[in-house]
Amino acid sequence: MYDFCRLLSLEYDCHINWCMKNNVFLFLLTIFCCIFNIFQSPVICRAVVAGECEICHASYPGMMEPAEPGKPQRYVLQNKICINCHSNSDRDTLKTLGGATVPVVFNAASPKVLLAGGNFHFNAKDFGDRKGHNIDGISSPDAKNKGLPPGYDRRTDPSVIGYNPQKPLACSGSNGCHGDRNIEDPFQSIVGTHHAEDTPVDGSTTAKSYRYLRMTKKVKGVLGIEDPWWDHDRTARKHNEYSVTMNRLCANCHGDYHGKENTGKENPWLRHPTDNVLPKRGEYLFYNPDIMPPPERPDIRVFSTEAPVARENFSEAGDLGESVKPGKDMVMCLSCHFAHGSPYNYSLRWDYDSLYAGEEDRGGCMICHTGKGE
Ligand code: HEC
Ligand code: HEC
Ligand code: HEC
Ligand code: HEC
Ligand code: HEC
Structure with a gap:
């Protein structure tokens, strides 16, 4: 005590x-x-x-217990504690605890609504390996990837420790996405954050990084604008805003998916171009083709929560939200993937296989590849 x-x-x-x-x-x-x-x-x-x-x-004993009286704190159960608190046995993805609302990222029952990151539920089930990140305490290590992030490149990982394939993927720490990746211990890498001042989101501390995505102390954390309910009720107008720093985070562990040398015009492509501006020409002028822009703004397209884009900068904050501008807004990893897990293979935001089969001809890839104008 x-x-x-x-x-x-x-x-x-x-x-x-x-x-x-x-x-x-x-x-x-x-x-x-x-x-x-x-x-x-x-x-x-x-x-x-x-x-x-x-x-x-007290619900999560061990959260701050010292190993012995007078010894430094030892966070027993480590990563498991993050999961226990951020889980729910029912289908709701927001729960209340101690007067605070906890964003739920792992539901035992099929989640009603996916929060912005998706949900680890799909990954935890049998044969869920392909449905997202296999996190320690939720699912066993991914059989195909043998513990390694596909496309890992030590040179684009800013962590001094680096990713250790002998250890499981965790929420935070050097083998995780959240917190300071220069600290190995998942709990230690985030401690203090839940109670710290978290605005403005300028990437200067873990709490002030978008969703505690700090990367490491040496580089700036992820920037963005946080929806207060983690996109629970996202609409074209009200949703999280991403910046391309999100791609940097993914490149911590998937550097090869990022480099320009690995993307191309071949079909099937190896890596989809990311980090590039939606061109102001051809089919991209019709982004989100099913939703017409308001008559007084013919120069914009309407934001799609199904295939979100990242913003180059937030200085024009007043003009964000609903509008997407070809020639300005950008493709990012999360245009196509959910960060945690999804019902679809490769944690995609939509069913790629049925898109291929032409069963669904409007959503997914076709939100950008509208086929019009070229
Ligand atoms: C006792 C419950 C509890 C535990 C344990 C816990 N969290 Fe949280 N977490 C919360 C609550 C409550 C919030 C919402 C805080 C807010 O509204 O800003 C939250 C928010 C978050 C967020 C979102 C931050 C944002 O900007 O909205 C992240 C990321 C997160 N926690 C990660 C973790 C990680 C990683 C661990 C384990 C090291 C962990 N949490 C352990 C209760 C918990
Ligand atoms: C700390 C390292 C780390 C970071 C950061 C990271 N990943 Fe991963 N990722 C992994 C590992 C490890 C695997 C392989 C194990 C697995 O699939 O669970 C993986 C697998 C994947 C897969 C394949 C999933 C599957 O089931 O086959 C996708 C897609 C992916 N990551 C996307 C992303 C995106 C998008 C981001 C950024 C938001 C990101 N990753 C950030 C470590 C990371
Ligand atoms: C909704 C859950 C929740 C409630 C309520 C809560 N805490 Fe915490 N607290 C956490 C989590 C999660 C952590 C560990 C992760 C972190 O520090 O970011 C934490 C960490 C701490 C730490 C360690 C932080 C550090 O800087 O080392 C202290 C001290 C603390 N809490 C005190 C309190 C006190 C005092 C109260 C009551 C006024 C309280 N907490 C209420 C969830 C909660
Ligand atoms: C335009 C959509 C799109 C974008 C943007 C995108 N991906 Fe993917 N990604 C896919 C698809 C589709 C697959 C499945 C490919 C396949 O069938 O082999 C995939 C597969 C993956 C895999 C799994 C590879 C494997 O062999 O298991 C990883 C990891 C991954 N993407 C990471 C990323 C990262 C990191 C970014 C951002 C730098 C990114 N993706 C951007 C569509 C995208
Ligand atoms: C957020 C918008 C967006 C989404 C969603 C998207 N793309 Fe793209 N795609 C682009 C942009 C932008 C380019 C690069 C165009 C350029 O610079 O010429 C591109 C390029 C491509 C290319 C290279 C050929 C070319 O025309 O340059 C292929 C192939 C491709 N996309 C397929 C897909 C597939 C398959 C999906 C769904 C898994 C998908 N895209 C989803 C925006 C998107």
């Missing part, structure tokens, strides 16, 4: 009641602090810290 309380510096002034819960005066003072803090900066107290500490810190 001592170690735990020692961590509660002024930065954590709205958490003091954890230590002082038996002291009525300090308890009230803390409540006052908390309310005050909420007034001052709604973001700090918005999420996790709004709830009672015990709800999380």
